[in-house]
Amino acid sequence: MYLAKTENLVFEYPDGTRALDSVSLEIREGEFVGVLGNNGSGKTTLAKCLAGLLKPTSGLVLIKGRDIKRYRRGELVRIIGYISQDVNTQLLNVSVLEEILFTPRILNVGEDLIKDRLDEILSQLEIGREILEKPVLSLPRHIKLRVLLASYLLAGTKNFIVDEPTTGQDWYNSIKFVEFLRKLRENGATVILITHDVEILSKYSERVILMNSGRVVADGEAREILCDLELLRENSLLPTYTAQLAKEISIDNCVLTPEELVRILSFKSLHPNY
Ligand SMILES: Nc1ncnc2c1ncn2[C@@H]1O[C@H](COP(=O)(O)OP(=O)(O)O)[C@@H](O)[C@H]1O
Numbered sequence: 001m002y003l004a005k006t007e008n009l010v011f012e013y014p015d016g017t018r019a020l021d022s023v024s025l026e027i028r029e030g031e032f033v034g035v036l037g038n039n040g041s042g043k044t045t046l047a048k049c050l051a052g053l054l055k056p057t058s059g060l061v062l063i064k065g066r067d068i069k070r071y072r073r074g075e076l077v078r079i080i081g082y083i084s085q086d087v088n089t090q091l092l093n094v095s096v097l098e099e100i101l102f103t104p105r106i107l108n109v110g111e112d113l114i115k116d117r118l119d120e121i122l123s124q125l126e127i128g129r130e131i132l133e134k135p136v137l138s139l140p141r142h143i144k145l146r147v148l149l150a151s152y153l154l155a156g157t158k159n160f161i162v163d164e165p166t167t168g169q170d171w172y173n174s175i176k177f178v179e180f181l182r183k184l185r186e187n188g189a190t191v192i193l194i195t196h197d198v199e200i201l202s203k204y205s206e207r208v209i210l211m212n213s214g215r216v217v218a219d220g221e222a223r224e225i226l227c228d229l230e231l232l233r234e235n236s237l238l239p240t241y242t243a244q245l246a247k248e249i250s251i252d253n254c255v256l257t258p259e260e261l262v263r264i265l266s267f268k269s270l271h272p273n274y
């Protein structure tokens with residue numbers, strides 16, 4: 001069963017920019033999929049179409065088999081939560097707690113249920129109680145992302161599209177946030193990670209959808225796409241640092257992460273003639 005499907009999806013902004021050009025794809029339920037592409041390739045526009053925030057110029061977006069136009073906003077938010085790359089534009093200028101309670105209250109989640117689940121969600125996302133009264137806009141970006149995620153979780157949202165969560169983040173906090181997504185996925189969520197970060201995708205994603213100029217140029221197993229140095233170059237993307245290093249030292253195997261490189265090097269040192 002698929003969560004989302006697009007058929008010949010075209011999106012044009014009012015100034016005539018065609019940001020999506022006949023995009024047809026399927027996102028299966030429960031998968032962790034990366035949408036990769038250079039700046040301006042149409043990733044955010046695609047994410048917003050899948051979340052029902054932009055209406056297609058032509059073509060279809062289906063969510064669980066039903067035209068997205070036929071969903072009420074509240075219904076859709078329970079199915080797919082979108083976390084914007086411009087996180088500040090998505091936040092209300094209020095305290096962390098008010099921000100977290102906003103979506104569940106809009107969706108009429110009962111106060112008892114909110115009370116029951118709040119503590120669990122705060123600890124799941126490592127949001128300390130001491131920041132609950134702080135203005136959300138004063139916090140670092142990685143905490144703002146967690147606050148939005150907490151609000152969706154408390155509202156009962158099941159699947160997530162997260163747009164460039166690692167941009168401008170240090171590696172530690174990037175990994176930490178994507179680990180939260182990985183755990184959600186382990187518990188059944190579909191995660192669509194929008195990014196130009198090949199390092200993160202090589203670590204977390206099984207499938208990659210590669211975009212360029214509003215089109216899907218490749219869609220398949222993450223390793224296959226991330227190891228295709230030619231394909232990456234054609235789409236103005238660099239391979240992972242480890243893949244670049246492996247190439248420099250004439251290792252022909254597909255090597256994406258430091259762990260893989262260590263494995264290959266130790267194998268080679270044990271079997272020099274292999
Ligand atoms: N509000 C807008 N008005 C006009 N053009 C836009 C707007 N937002 C994005 N675009 C254009 O649409 C294309 C795709 O943008 P976007 O979906 O933001 O790509 P990405 O997220 O991959 O960087 C780009 O050419 C971009 O300049």
Ligand SMILES: [Mg+2]
Pocket residue numbers: 043044045085163164
């Ligand atoms: Mg974008």
